[in-house]
Amino acid sequence: MKKDFLSILDITKGELEQILTEAERLKTLRKEGKVHELLRGRNLAMIFEKSSTRTHISFEVGMNELGGHALFLNARDMQIWRGEEIRDTARAASRYVSAIMIRAYKHSTIEEFARHATIPVINGLSDLEHPCQLLADIMTIREHFGSTRDLRVAWVGDGNNVCNSLILSTVLTGMKVVVATPEGYEPAEDIVKKARAQGGKVTLVRKPEKAAKGADVIITDTWVSMGDDEEREERLRVFHDYTVDAALMHHASPGARVLHCLPAHRGQEIADEVMEGGQSLVWDEAENRLHAQKALLVRLLK
Ligand code: CP
Ligand code: NVA
Numbered sequence: 001m002k003k004d005f006l007s008i009l010d011i012t013k014g015e016l017e018q019i020l021t022e023a024e025r026l027k028t029l030r031k032e033g034k035v036h037e038l039l040r041g042r043n044l045a046m047i048f049e050k051s052s053t054r055t056h057i058s059f060e061v062g063m064n065e066l067g068g069h070a071l072f073l074n075a076r077d078m079q080i081w082r083g084e085e086i087r088d089t090a091r092a093a094s095r096y097v098s099a100i101m102i103r104a105y106k107h108s109t110i111e112e113f114a115r116h117a118t119i120p121v122i123n124g125l126s127d128l129e130h131p132c133q134l135l136a137d138i139m140t141i142r143e144h145f146g147s148t149r150d151l152r153v154a155w156v157g158d159g160n161n162v163c164n165s166l167i168l169s170t171v172l173t174g175m176k177v178v179v180a181t182p183e184g185y186e187p188a189e190d191i192v193k194k195a196r197a198q199g200g201k202v203t204l205v206r207k208p209e210k211a212a213k214g215a216d217v218i219i220t221d222t223w224v225s226m227g228d229d230e231e232r233e234e235r236l237r238v239f240h241d242y243t244v245d246a247a248l249m250h251h252a253s254p255g256a257r258v259l260h261c262l263p264a265h266r267g268q269e270i271a272d273e274v275m276e277g278g279q280s281l282v283w284d285e286a287e288n289r290l291h292a293q294k295a296l297l298v299r300l301l302k
Pocket of ligand 2: 160162221261
């Protein structure tokens with residue numbers, strides 16, 4: 001059976017461990033300038049319905065470094081934008097390339113792709129999840145703390161796609177996540193249920209200070225995700241007190257670190273002093289997208 005990566009829970013604990021170990025190995029090889037063309041001659045199609053900087057660059061460079069090739073496809077330039085059925089695009093593309101990475105508005109679009117493609121499909125962000133981001137986040141946390149087990153992680157802000165993947169990841173990592181959101185912006189109920197049913201430790205609170213209390217890691221993300229633009233004004237008002245700033249960091253553990261998937265909006269979800277301060281791991285986190293995704297590609301394609 002082909003393997004897809006649409007959700008962070010499409011891999012097991014053991015597979016996560018293998019991906020992270022391989023990611024660390026590939027990171028070292030790259031640093032040492034050693035060729036590691038494990039996917040020579042393979043092609044990855046990258047379909048984007050929405051903007052991207054990190055996902056686009058890291059997948060394209062990653063495929064190149066593995067000896068393969070990546071094709072950037074703006075969905076607006078494809079026939080799907082003019083009404084070609086997803087199942088037809090998926091089946092035709094499967095005859096050309098070895099894997100497809102898709103960033104789509106609706107998670108159901110990616111699921112439909114995966115149902116009809118005969119090659120692995122990777123979720124490069126949907127309205128429901130951002131599993132590739134979590135691979136990098138977990139790798140970054142492990143690098144810094146040595147292990148993820150029993151770490152206290154606070155999510156502050158919107159209960160969005162990245163938050164959903166973080167919640168589900170507790171099943172694999174043993175991290176305890178406390179999510180602070182305003183009313184009406186909680187993470188998807190079925191995601192929380194699913195994580196809890198599999199032993200994930202997830203707590204939902206209202207106040208950012210409550211989530212931050214004693215936290216080892218604080219994670220935040222934009223208040224206005226792609227697709228939410230029409231709600232911008234309302235969201236800026238609602239999330240006003242959910243900035244990760246120096247005052248909030250005082251509630252966290254003294255050795256706490258901060259993650260943000262980026263792009264960041266300084267002065268909104270994250271203060272400049274935190275983003276640029278000594279507790280920020282955001283650049284390592286961005287870099288680790290490359291290593292983690294290379295390991296994922298090797299796992300799906302070898
Ligand atoms: N974090 C992330 O996915 O960034 P991009 O939107 O730039 O790809
Ligand atoms: N939650 C953000 C993440 C961007 C990488 C969005 O969906 O726009």
